[in-house]
Amino acid sequence: xxxxxxxxxxxxxxxxxxxxxxxxxxxxxxxxxxxxxxxxxxxxxxxxxxxxxxxxxxxxxxxxxxxxxxxxxxxxxxxxxxxxxxxxxxxxxxxxxxxxxxxxxxxxxxxxxxxxxxxxxxxxxxxxxxxxxxxxxxxxxxxxxxxxxxxxxxxxxxxxxxxxxxxxxxxxxxxxxxxxxxxxxxxxxxxxxxxxxxxxxxxxxxxxxxxxxxxxxxxxxxxxxxxxxxxxxxxxxxxxxxxxxxxxxxxxxxxxxxxxxxxxxxxxxxxxxxxxxxxxxxxxxxxxxxxxxxxxxxxxxxxxxxxxxxxxxxxxxxxxxxxxxxxxxxxxxxxxxxxxxxxxxxxxxxxxxxxxxxxxxxxxxxxxxxxxxxxxxxxxxxxxxxxxxxxxxxxxxxxxxxxxxxxx
Amino acid sequence: xxxxxxxxxxxxxxxxxxxxxxxxxxxxxxxxxxxxxxxxxxxxxxxxxxx
Numbered sequence: 297x298x299x300x301x302x303x304x305x306x307x308x309x310x311x312x313x314x315x316x317x318x319x320x321x322x323x324x325x326x327x328x329x330x331x332x333x334x335x336x337x338x339x340x341x342x343x344x345x346x347x348x349x350x351x352x353x354x355x356x357x358x359x360x361x362x363x364x365x366x367x368x369x370x371x372x373x374x375x376x377x378x379x380x381x382x383x384x385x386x387x388x389x390x391x392x393x394x395x396x397x398x399x400x401x402x403x404x405x406x407x408x409x410x411x412x413x414x415x416x417x418x419x420x421x422x423x424x425x426x427x428x429x430x431x432x433x434x435x436x437x438x439x440x441x442x443x444x445x446x447x448x449x450x451x452x453x454x455x456x457x458x459x460x461x462x463x464x465x466x467x468x469x470x471x472x473x474x475x476x477x478x479x480x481x482x483x484x485x486x487x488x489x490x491x492x493x494x495x496x497x498x499x500x501x502x503x504x505x506x507x508x509x510x511x512x513x514x515x516x517x518x519x520x521x522x523x524x525x526x527x528x529x530x531x532x533x534x535x536x537x538x539x540x541x542x543x544x545x546x547x548x549x550x551x552x553x554x555x556x557x558x559x560x561x562x563x564x565x566x567x568x569x570x571x572x573x574x575x576x577x578x579x580x581x582x583x584x585x586x587x588x589x590x591x592x593x594x595x596x597x598x599x600x601x602x603x604x605x606x607x608x609x610x611x612x613x614x615x616x617x618x619x620x621x622x623x624x625x626x627x628x629x630x631x632x633x634x635x636x637x638x639x640x641x642x643x644x645x646x647x648x649x650x651x652x653x654x655x656x657x658x659x660x661x662x663x664x665x666x667x668x669x670x671x672x673x674x675x676x677x678x679x680x681x682x683x684x685x686x687x688x689x690x691x692x693x694x695x696x697x698x699x700x701x702x703x704x
Numbered sequence: 705x706x707x708x709x710x711x712x713x714x715x716x717x718x719x720x721x722x723x724x725x726x727x728x729x730x731x732x733x734x735x736x737x738x739x740x741x742x743x744x745x746x747x748x749x750x751x752x753x754x755x
Contacts, residue, residue: 409732411725541746553739561746627717632724 314345314527315444315534316582317397318390318489318646320575321639323531324549326482327538332456332464333471335535337483341490342528344683346520348654351661351672351680352496353516356503358670363500364596366666367656379652380597383493386649387590389642390494391625394586395421396635397579400552401572410552414629418622421583425618430505430604437581444530444574450562451533454540461536477700484694485640488647490531491687494589496653501592505605513670537562551636591618648694650687658684 326334355363368376398420399413406413424433470479499520508516537558542549549555555575559567588604591614595602600613608615629635658680661672672680 403732407732407736409725409728411721411728415721542742544750545745545748547742547745551735551738553735554742557739557742557746560743630717630721630724632728 314342314490314495314524315441315530315578316390316489316492317393317579317635317639318492318643319531319534320397320555320578321552321636322482322486322489322643323534324538324542324555326486327535327540328542328547328549330471330474330479330482331539331543332460332536333469333474333479334483334486335461335464335532336466336468337486338490338528338531338535339465340686341487342524343679344487344686345491345495346524347676347679347683348491348496348657349499349520349524350517351657351676352500353503353508353520354513354670355657355660355667356500357508357510357513357516358668359666360504361666362497362504362592362596363657363660364497364593365599366660368597370660370663370666371656376597376656379656380593382649382652383497383593384590386492386642386646387494387497387586387593388621388624389628389638389645390492390586391583391590391621392628393635393639393642394579394583395622395625396629396638397552398576398583399629400635401576401579404553404556404568405572410635411629411632414626417580417583418626421580421587422619422622425584425587425604426608426615428604430502433584433604434502437577437584440573440577441581442574443570444578446559446563446567446570446574447530447533447537450559450567451536451540453562454537454558456536456540461532465532475701477697478702480693481644481697481701484647484690484697485643487690488643488645488650488694491650492643492646493649493653494586496657497589497593498585501588501596501602505603510670587618587621590621644694644698647690649691651684651691654680654684654687 326337352363355361355366359366361369364376364380367379395414395417396410398417399410402408402413402417403410428436470476503512503516538549538555541547541558541561542554547557549557556568556571559571561567563570592602594600594617595611595614601611602614603611606614658672660666661680662677664671
């Protein structure tokens with residue numbers, strides 16, 4: 297039973313983290329604009345997140361400490377400030393887009409602007425975080441998030457050419473007549489959406505919350521592999537249905553409201569209901585995770601008491617900071633900044649910031665003092681080294697691509 | 705002093721919220737129209753086989 301509970305940690309991180317506002321927007325636009333030509337990014341992103349989440353879980357198990365706690369200890373207070381500042385910025389922007397995503401789902405249902413609903417969605421996140429346990433948040437988000445499988449059902453119903461889908465998963469190709477810089481920026485944004493830092497901090501801190509021990513090392517590997525692979529199937533389906541509807545009819549996916557078009561065309565009102573519940577659940581789950589991640593990293597860096605299992609009165613600083621993070625996110629949303637553009641910019645910023653999260657993690661995972669006999673082996677170092685090289689290239693090219701593509 | 709600043713920030717936030725939401729409300733109907741047009745378009749047969 298305990299193993300099954302642990303497995304759900306991977307599933308919720310995958311559904312609420314791997315599938316969130318970033319994927320809803322970027323996959324819909326990628327499928328509409330480039331058909332299947334960006335599917336290969338799902339494979340790269342999934343393998344990358346599996347490698348680094350497995351490493352983060354192993355660090356938590358081996359050291360009994362969360363990764364930011366260990367990173368500060370290993371790199372020192374000053375140097376660890378760099379990943380803290382960058383990840384906090386990305387995390388807060390992620391909270392903004394996720395609470396806007398929840399509000400946009402209600403907007404479609406009610407016809408009232410999402411901005412009227414933003415305080416309610418942020419308030420819901422705060423209330424649940426205040427009263428609910430880690431397990432409750434994890435299980436409810438994971439169960440409701442399964443409704444987003446409506447995209448997989450729609451992909452099957454829309455009968456794409458599966459041979460083309462399969463070949464584009466492994467063979468990168470730039471479609472003829474497309475702006476190469478815009479294509480590159482779209483690829484970078486997708487990778488940023490798949491590899492957002494908050495997933496790693498949430499996963500590692502969750503392992504501490506659930507009191508994982510050495511016996512959970514296999515559970516860690518299975519949850520990362522099964523959970524993120526499960527998430528990647530949904531993401532592939534999102535891109536495929538966008539290609540099968542928008543691309544073949546020469547349409548664009550310009551807004552959050554447009555993302556529902558493929559599932560509504562496949563299943564009518566039932567598809568709309570599935571989209572609204574699923575989109576609300578995955579953005580809600582991601583809002584919880586991003587808010588917790590923001591507060592986890594701050595508290596772990598400064599050595600304050602932290603944990604969703606604590607009563608708010610027992611961890612007042614932790615409680616204070618998640619309320620502050622949500623309040624800042626609400627104020628940013630109030631400015632009326634377009635949540636779709638903000639999602640693209642946030643995923644691009646996440647892509648740019650990836651080495652600042654993963655290089656310190658890589659250093660710690662190779663330190664015998666913290667890891668003992670669980671430190672990285674040859675295979676882990678080869679795979680993570682490869683992905684670190686990819687991420688460094690992504691960091692270098694993100695800003696030039698953004699400029700050259702005219703902000704995509 | 706702290707209380708006065710809090711009240712000013714709260715009032716300003718409320719003002720920005722109402723202003724932004726009111727402006728955005730005007731675009732909601734247009735967005736629904738666009739989506740309806742897209743739903744109509746995708747319900748038509750696929751124009752040509754895509755390479």
